[in-house]
Amino acid sequence: MCGIVAYQGEKQAYPILIKGLHRLEYRGYDSAGIALLNPGEDIRLYKCKGKVSDLESFAEGKYNGGTMGVGHTRWATHGVPDDKNAHPHFSESGNLVIIHNGIIENYASLKKELQNRGHVFKSDTDTEVLIYLIENIQKNEGKDLVSAVMTALNQVVGAYAIVILSKDNPDLMIGAKKGSPLVVGVGSNNEFFIASDATPIIEYTRNVVYLDDEEIVILERGKEMKIKTIRNQDKTPYVHELEMQLETIEKGGFDHFMLKEIHEQPRSIRDNMRGRLNIDLREVTLGGIIDYQSKIMNADRIIIVACGTSWHAGLVGEYLIEDLARIPVEVEYASEFRYRNPIITEKDLVIAISQSGETADTLAAVELAKSKGATIFGICNVVGSSIARATHAGSYTHAGPEIGVASTKAFTAQVTVLTLMALVFAHKKGTISEAKYQQLLLGLDEIPKKIEEMLKSDDKIRYISDIYKDANNFLYLGRSYNFPIALEGALKLKEISYIHAEGYPAAEMKHGPIALIDENMPVVVIAPNKGAYEKILSNVQEVKARGGKIIAIVTEGDTDVASLADHVIEIPETEEELTPLLSVIPLQLLAYHIAIMRGCNVDQPRNLAKSVTVE
Ligand code: G6P
Numbered sequence: 001m002c003g004i005v006a007y008q009g010e011k012q013a014y015p016i017l018i019k020g021l022h023r024l025e026y027r028g029y030d031s032a033g034i035a036l037l038n039p040g041e042d043i044r045l046y047k048c049k050g051k052v053s054d055l056e057s058f059a060e061g062k063y064n065g066g067t068m069g070v071g072h073t074r075w076a077t078h079g080v081p082d083d084k085n086a087h088p089h090f091s092e093s094g095n096l097v098i099i100h101n102g103i104i105e106n107y108a109s110l111k112k113e114l115q116n117r118g119h120v121f122k123s124d125t126d127t128e129v130l131i132y133l134i135e136n137i138q139k140n141e142g143k144d145l146v147s148a149v150m151t152a153l154n155q156v157v158g159a160y161a162i163v164i165l166s167k168d169n170p171d172l173m174i175g176a177k178k179g180s181p182l183v184v185g186v187g188s189n190n191e192f193f194i195a196s197d198a199t200p201i202i203e204y205t206r207n208v209v210y211l212d213d214e215e216i217v218i219l220e221r222g223k224e225m226k227i228k229t230i231r232n233q234d235k236t237p238y239v240h241e242l243e244m245q246l247e248t249i250e251k252g253g254f255d256h257f258m259l260k261e262i263h264e265q266p267r268s269i270r271d272n273m274r275g276r277l278n279i280d281l282r283e284v285t286l287g288g289i290i291d292y293q294s295k296i297m298n299a300d301r302i303i304i305v306a307c308g309t310s311w312h313a314g315l316v317g318e319y320l321i322e323d324l325a326r327i328p329v330e331v332e333y334a335s336e337f338r339y340r341n342p343i344i345t346e347k348d349l350v351i352a353i354s355q356s357g358e359t360a361d362t363l364a365a366v367e368l369a370k371s372k373g374a375t376i377f378g379i380c381n382v383v384g385s386s387i388a389r390a391t392h393a394g395s396y397t398h399a400g401p402e403i404g405v406a407s408t409k410a411f412t413a414q415v416t417v418l419t420l421m422a423l424v425f426a427h428k429k430g431t432i433s434e435a436k437y438q439q440l441l442l443g444l445d446e447i448p449k450k451i452e453e454m455l456k457s458d459d460k461i462r463y464i465s466d467i468y469k470d471a472n473n474f475l476y477l478g479r480s481y482n483f484p485i486a487l488e489g490a491l492k493l494k495e496i497s498y499i500h501a502e503g504y505p506a507a508e509m510k511h512g513p514i515a516l517i518d519e520n521m522p523v524v525v526i527a528p529n530k531g532a533y534e535k536i537l538s539n540v541q542e543v544k545a546r547g548g549k550i551i552a553i554v555t556e557g558d559t560d561v562a563s564l565a566d567h568v569i570e571i572p573e574t575e576e577e578l579t580p581l582l583s584v585i586p587l588q589l590l591a592y593h594i595a596i597m598r599g600c601n602v603d604q605p606r607n608l609a610k611s612v613t614v615e
Pocket of ligand 1: 308309353354355356357358362406609611612
């Protein structure tokens with residue numbers, strides 16, 4: 001995780017770096033730092049524990065100008081989040097400075113070797129080992145900085161996105177990547193930016209180059225950009241044009257990104273379906289699968305790999321694809337899948353779901369499945385991300401940048417793509433009737449409007465939030481298509497409000513969680529009037545009999561569950577297969593309001609980061 005940003009040009013670097021760090025703060029916010037380079041002077045370093053705003057207060061009145069610099073916002077891996085472990089890190093002599101996102105896995109052995117040779121480290125980080133190593137190679141092997149960086153990167157095991165500056169080479173900025181993302185912005189008049197994603201760059205230039213793994217970018221003032229591999233092969237930079245709009249990464253009048261993103265869902269789902277769902281022709285086309293259609297149709301099974309909220313979307317996908325298209329589906333935590341020697345064959349289709357497209361475990365699961373010959377399909381939000389590039393085919397979710405750490409609009413966009421996929425498979429395979437197919441298309445087309453209606457008034461959810469904001473535990477129950485939504489509702493609450501919450505299949509409650517139910521336990525039951533409605537009614541009665549407080553998510557006009565529940569939140573009528581797209585909305589809002597009432601930072605919850613690029 002961690003966010004990195006760097007600037008070389010004619011403007012003052014500090015304000016550009018600070019603004020960039022604010023944009024990247026979703027990637028980690030344990031500490032922050034900036035280093036500025038002025039030719040002929042020592043590199044100046046400003047860093048401290050805490051958020052970017054703490055760094056601003058710390059650097060206030062202290063920093064000197066500089067037209068080249070690097071900035072870092074940290075999510076701690078090696079070493080506690082304190083001032084000394086904050087990035088940037090100096091080399092031993094102070095001649096070099098580095099920012100790093102990733103993990104150097106063999107840092108301990110490299111560190112020991114350097115310590116045996118008398119070198120003394122100032123921090124507990126793996127990053128400091130890397131910059132010491134580079135300086136050592138420079139000195140001992142008489143190499144120039146670029147060659148020393150290459151040699152060092154050939155010795156390290158792990159992931160990195162780094163930028164290095166050198167006091168002795170004040171016109172040079174070097175970036176490199178493997179595993180962690182890195183994008184280079186190409187401005188006018190020899191102005192360059194390097195960052196973990198395009199958000200710090202977008203207002204200065206739309207021209208970017210995405211670095212591939214084991215590539216180094218060499219930016220020397222007054223010269224053309226050079227890209228080489230760490231084995232010194234020349235590469236030709238390929239300039240992409242960014243499509244992202246600046247407004248999409250700002251709060252747009254909302255108090256928090258999370259609330260803005262919840263409210264964006266009607267638009268993001270519409271954008272997602274645009275060009276895919278043609279309601280006049282009653283047709284779905286998914287451009288991303290056309291080339292692989294026959295392989296997909298003949299796949300023995302589908303394996304979905306993902307983490308966190310994306311894994312919950314995968315579970316909804318399992319219900320959809322098995323139910324509608326009758327293809328067996330397994331949903332795997334990417335982190336478990338990659339280490340348990342899974343059986344994967346060339347006849348498998350693996351779907352990797354990831355908002356960021358950078359989650360290390362999901363990326364590794366994709367590489368593993370690819371090496372076994374499976375066809376890999378990606379469902380990613382971030383265009384040009386590592387997972388999107390590593391897959392054979394895919395469909396972007398087009399939700400726009402998601403900044404709030406707790407995923408909301410990316411989740412509904414993922415579920416929308418999975419619904420479209422299931423419909424394409426089912427229609428082509430003839431596993432659903434034409435009438436059902438058309439009903440689902442019409443239903444899907446109406447989802448954005450229905451969410452819009454639901455979002456118009458959330459007073460009731462706010463009222464319920466106020467009653468239960470001090471609870472210590474929450475239970476979320478759902479069945480069938482809404483079991484994954486129970487998991488997602490519980491995850492949202494625990495992520496941002498720090499209340500312990502568990503999601504459970506409603507009937508499984510009897511096998512454990514029922515023991516916890518008393519008058520202090522709020523139980524959120526997702527009970528739309530479809531599928532196993534009668535069964536869930538019995539589960540509600542079981543909770544009621546033990547004094548639990550029931551918050552029920554029901555279909556408009558429901559009376560049965562409503563008569564038993566303490567509180568009722570209605571969702572509009574829709575097909576059972578589409579209910580997850582509606583039932584998740586009040587759960588996002590419930591988590592949001594409770595977290596706000598508890599004084600939590602909803603956009604940057606403690607200990608979390610949006611993009612988990614470490615295992
Ligand atoms: C982190 C985020 C979650 C996200 C998960 C997977 O834990 O906080 O919101 O669901 O990573 O991320 P991905 O980008 O792969 O969807």
